[in-house]
Amino acid sequence: MKSIIEILNLSKNFDNKNILNKINLKITKGESLVIIGKSGSGKSLLMKCVLGILKPSQGEILIKNKNFFSVKRDEQDLILKSIGVTFQGNALFDSMRIWENISFKLSQNNFFKFSQLKEKVEFSLNQVGLSNSIMYQFPSQLSGGMQKRVAIARAIIDEPEILFFDEPTSGLDPVTGNKINSLIIDNVKRLGSTSITITHDLSSLNKIANKVAMINEGKIIWYGEKQDLKKSKNKTLNEFINIDSDVRIKT
Amino acid sequence: MTNLIQNLGKFTLISLSNIGKLIFFASEFFYWIFRKPFFGNQLFRQIFEIGYLSLPVVGLTAIFSGMVLAIQSYTGFARLGAEDAVATVVVLSVTRELGPVLAGLMVAGRVGASIAAEIGTMKVSEQIDALYVMSTRPIQFLVIPRILAGIICLPVLVLIGDIIGIMGGWIIGVYQLGFNSYIYIDRTLEYLELIDVLQGLAKATVFGFIITLIGCFQGFNCGQGARGVGKATTNAVVISSILILISNYFITTIFFGN
Ligand SMILES: Nc1ncnc2c1ncn2[C@@H]1O[C@H](COP(=O)(O)OP(=O)(O)OP(=O)(O)O)[C@@H](O)[C@H]1O
Numbered sequence A: 001m002k003s004i005i006e007i008l009n010l011s012k013n014f015d016n017k018n019i020l021n022k023i024n025l026k027i028t029k030g031e032s033l034v035i036i037g038k039s040g041s042g043k044s045l046l047m048k049c050v051l052g053i054l055k056p057s058q059g060e061i062l063i064k065n066k067n068f069f070s071v072k073r074d075e076q077d078l079i080l081k082s083i084g085v086t087f088q089g090n091a092l093f094d095s096m097r098i099w100e101n102i103s104f105k106l107s108q109n110n111f112f113k114f115s116q117l118k119e120k121v122e123f124s125l126n127q128v129g130l131s132n133s134i135m136y137q138f139p140s141q142l143s144g145g146m147q148k149r150v151a152i153a154r155a156i157i158d159e160p161e162i163l164f165f166d167e168p169t170s171g172l173d174p175v176t177g178n179k180i181n182s183l184i185i186d187n188v189k190r191l192g193s194t195s196i197t198i199t200h201d202l203s204s205l206n207k208i209a210n211k212v213a214m215i216n217e218g219k220i221i222w223y224g225e226k227q228d229l230k231k232s233k234n235k236t237l238n239e240f241i242n243i244d245s246d247v248r249i250k251t
Numbered sequence B: 001m002t003n004l005i006q007n008l009g010k011f012t013l014i015s016l017s018n019i020g021k022l023i024f025f026a027s028e029f030f031y032w033i034f035r036k037p038f039f040g041n042q043l044f045r046q047i048f049e050i051g052y053l054s055l056p057v058v059g060l061t062a063i064f065s066g067m068v069l070a071i072q073s074y075t076g077f078a079r080l081g082a083e084d085a086v087a088t089v090v091v092l093s094v095t096r097e098l099g100p101v102l103a104g105l106m107v108a109g110r111v112g113a114s115i116a117a118e119i120g121t122m123k124v125s126e127q128i129d130a131l132y133v134m135s136t137r138p139i140q141f142l143v144i145p146r147i148l149a150g151i152i153c154l155p156v157l158v159l160i161g162d163i164i165g166i167m168g169g170w171i172i173g174v175y176q177l178g179f180n181s182y183i184y185i186d187r188t189l190e191y192l193e194l195i196d197v198l199q200g201l202a203k204a205t206v207f208g209f210i211i212t213l214i215g216c217f218q219g220f221n222c223g224q225g226a227r228g229v230g231k232a233t234t235n236a237v238v239i240s241s242i243l244i245l246i247s248n249y250f251i252t253t254i255f256f257g258n
């Protein structure tokens, strides 16, 4: 199968401290990879390296067979255009209204009339289950769950080939979290995108994943199909999965 | 003792590396300013924020400085029997020094701090990363409009401040010190030369650049969390104020040094 993202021997250090350690990962077109791992294991950092926000200390990243750091700016733009991202803290622009946030990518890259933009924003809002009435509000006026939805609406507006979700359900109640999971699945399916979801929420893992990678202390310690998770003999992974099921049985 | 030397060495190295970073940051500004896209609507927004909203602060500073200056120079010159020089002293001090320097310092406090805080917050909340993944260069979207607005607005603010400051002197001169209004205005204009005003405006342009550049630089290099933003804000105000005073000396020397 053709891989759309290839991570080769990626390491990242900060002030001589090694955070990511020789990561190798292939992501195939159309698959839904979920990356799990403890807090501080380097998940968000891995995403930022793949997106070219941070330069790796070592190793290579190929997106659609192109090495981000060795191609020209125009090509970087093209690569970035095919990617949609939601950040861990949503990263909505708090000086802009919701519609400006959602249409930002479109209005930077193309010239649209306001009515066209508005139509696209409305469509995107509906895809994430929000009403058009919030268009003219500011991000700070929305609840955390609504902000997550707006962040997803912003990521999907130009129908990207690749979607990144960094902890899409963290800080949400289980019901809302579950709705967000469904939204992600529906939209990824609708767009036929490849998705990479970072999470420590096991229900997200169960719903979204077909491939799973676990990071621990900057290394990939397990990688495989979701159904093989149960067969794993890796202690750290089993601990991670079982703690959560204990909690769920008790409650 | 060795500890002291060690710390001194460390401090010097950190300062040098920061100066290097600042020079690099400034050169990025000059590199990207001539490249597309240009965010005109952001420029207008910043002109509003930096220029228009600074008017009250600059105006108030100017009028009271002009008034104090008139009283001080009157009482001072009275000892020499040179009270007539009040109008001239006021107009020259305001246009050459007080106008640009006080406006610069006030705007550094108001605008420098808010730029550093806004950009710093955007950095710690990943909004700058978000800009970047949406193919928008943060330097073009955030930095260039702010610095340009600073360079455009400060001279205008100073010009307005000059006029208000001179009016402050006139109010005191005429209503408190008993000068004849016509004579006061005549004296004001008699010794004022174009170069005095131009020098003030040149200073203002440089100050505008310094304030916005340092504000943006501190925001982009802000540390983690709310603490990082707080520190960036303080640094922006302190560093730009000091640079304003230092560059003020050099510009004065260039214009009137010999
Ligand atoms: N810009 C940075 N400078 C220095 N250290 C950093 C930076 N970014 C991340 N780190 C360090 O890298 C480590 C991994 O951070 P990362 O944000 O990737 O964790 P994470 O796996 O996403 O955790 P969480 O689940 O809590 O989000 C942390 O110890 C963090 O301190």
Ligand SMILES: [Mg+2]
Pocket (backbone or CB within 6 Å): A043, A044, A045, A088, A166
């Ligand atoms: Mg994270």
